[in-house]
Amino acid sequence: MSKQLLSGFARDDPERFPKLLGNSSDPKEAIEILADIPDGLESDLVSRLSPDIARRLLSELPDAIIIGWLSSCSADSARNILTRIDHERSASLVSGITDRLKRVGLQRLIRYPQGTTGNLASINVMTIRDSLPVSEIAESIQRQ
Numbered sequence: 484m485s486k487q488l489l490s491g492f493a494r495d496d497p498e499r500f501p502k503l504l505g506n507s508s509d510p511k512e513a514i515e516i517l518a519d520i521p522d523g524l525e526s527d528l529v530s531r532l533s534p535d536i537a538r539r540l541l542s543e544l545p546d547a548i549i550i551g552w553l554s555s556c557s558a559d560s561a562r563n564i565l566t567r568i569d570h571e572r573s574a575s576l577v578s579g580i581t582d583r584l585k586r587v588g589l590q591r592l593i594r595y596p597q598g599t600t601g602n603l604a605s606i607n608v609m610t611i612r613d614s615l616p617v618s619e620i621a622e623s624i625q626r627q
Contacts, residue, residue, distance in 0.1 A: 504517070510540045526556035526564060529541070573593050
């Protein structure tokens with residue numbers, strides 16, 4: 484598949500694209516595919532992979548790449564990725580995130596064992612004034 488076609492598929496159909504990655508028997512091939520898709524989509528796509536495939540893929544990736552993904556993706560995608568990495572490596576990766584608020588929030592999440600309520604909780608919390616119009620609330624939620 485051409486790089487342009489892969490990028491378009493990843494951008495236009497993020498629900499089905501992880502299946503393409505999952506069908507790759509070689510993690511290095513999946514990494515090459517991820518390298519060719521638009522920045523910012525990689526972490527979301529990896530977070531949607533089955534746990535086994537994601538573990539295999541993430542075990543092949545250098546820490547710097549995963550830290551970059553964790554730094555730029557949503558908190559929910561970051562949590563999904565971190566639950567597919569052993570606890571010791573997760574802690575090391577999270578400590579490499581430069582955004583203090585994101586780092587501290589993810590450090591709180593990874594303290595809890597996988598599958599527990601504490602681990603599954605979202606770190607995205609919003610306070611909404613009752614005087615705000617619905618349109619502004621919707622915009623705030625979309626920016627999250």
